[in-house]
Amino acid sequence: MSMKNDKGYILLSVVMILSIILIFGLTMITVAGGEFNKTLIQEKKVKAYYIARSGAIGTADWISKMSGDALKKFNESLPLYSEPVKFGEGEFVVSIVKSGDNLYIISTGKVPYNKSTVDRKAELVMSGDKSGDSQTVELIAAVFGNSSIEIRGGTVKGNIGSNSEEPGSIHISGWPTIEGNIEALNDDVIKVDNSEWKKQMMPDVEYIEKQNYPIPLLPEFPEDLSEGLPTENPESHAENGILTVYWQNNNTVIGSSRYYDSINIIQNTTLRVDTSDGDIVLRVRNLNIEQGRIEVVGDGKLYLYVDNNFKVKGGINEREGKTDNVKIYSNSANTINVDNETQIYASLYSNSREINISGSGSVYGDLITAGSKITINGGARSMNIYAPKASIDIGGGASVTGGIVGGSIVLGGGCRIDSPNKEIKITLPDSEEDGSSGSAYKIAYWR
């Protein structure tokens, strides 16, 4: 091999090495340039996201404040699409679509970049407020009958009133004592049989606007509860979701939320619900307290949902005399009888057609029902009764401390209605609001 042929190799070597360095360098340049570009795009994306977020949250705020006719029209017009709105360095457009009970607010933010735009979406879900927020109704009278009120005797401490325009729908017969005003739409609705009573005892008449007392609805019953034995008492007699408390397993404790096919309490025994670790939700198809009680211990609340039978002979939460820590929702259509020594210290929300409270049986808490009849005879109890379509008959010396809203109300037989607080507010879990086809929406989560 002749070394003469090696002439000029240094140039070739230099060019080759430089080419490699050049390729390496150019790659670095490309990568670095790309990274820089990505960073700039990332900056624009962040800006676009917060612009999109502004559109979504602003729209949600507008929707959450809607009610009545506006909400109805809104629901009927979905889906809705917005015009572009300038905000910050860019703009956003919003679309609102409905799926099931949920509203989806999809907002797209756009920020200019070079000759194009960088887009980012923000999606906000609003849930239909069907069972969530409760509604509070205010009572303007101690006794208020939506369609009529008849007072045959007894004493009413507070106003009486009616929503009816029917002549004679506020009917006063006998010799009752009314320590308050009559709230009426006009004079014609008031009928007084006894002219002497009218002369001596007739209360002042206050003219009112028609009051809106919506029909109460039960909230949706919980679906995701576990079924089975109460783990706190593995020896307890609960099989196939049926828990029976009797002398052998007296004082059985339930310490967590559960679903039962039925709970039977017999032989004057006690089922304890321990809310020390937080609120407890129990759903039971049939609650049958033959003889015994449910006792609630702890600082939490008990929410008791009953699907079918609701039978109580004994007590619920009577130990401390509190009523605000237990709420019972009964979907039973059967008649509920609260009689003899039965004491319920809880708010009772019911769909039963008929509720009878007699003897010394009592519900010490709000009694709220969409049912059609309530009869109260004898004894004393402290509660508000909200049953806007029920005929309510109170007599036999019954004494009720609280306000009453009913359909047609008859007071007689030496009853006493004592409404110590002029302003009575009753909280409904949900209601059939007249004239509105939709319920409000509230922000659920960002997607």
Added chain:
Amino acid sequence: MMHLERKGFTLIEVVVSIGIVGMLAAILLTVLSGNMKNIFSSGEKTRYIFQAQENIEKAIKNNGEDSNREEYTLKLEFHDDNGEDFKCESDGIKIQVNLHDKNKNTISTYIPQ
């Protein structure tokens, strides 16, 4: 002997080589140094973006306190498939958070009140 006949690099070869290497190295270094700057500023920018995101999330949580805020009414016009219009208004505040202390580059968002 063969090795006696071997010649070294000529002066011209060496000069031309050094020249080429020098020129290319100069160009490459210039470009690379520019890119190094970009790489560093990318890193810095990324840090600023994350910081700004953190700040704006904080500002959203505490209602824009301790940040640049102004009262703002967000107005939108919606229309449905039939062309019916809905006017949406929401009163709240506009929050601006700086992306960089040295310039006026900001992220803006709105929260209703």
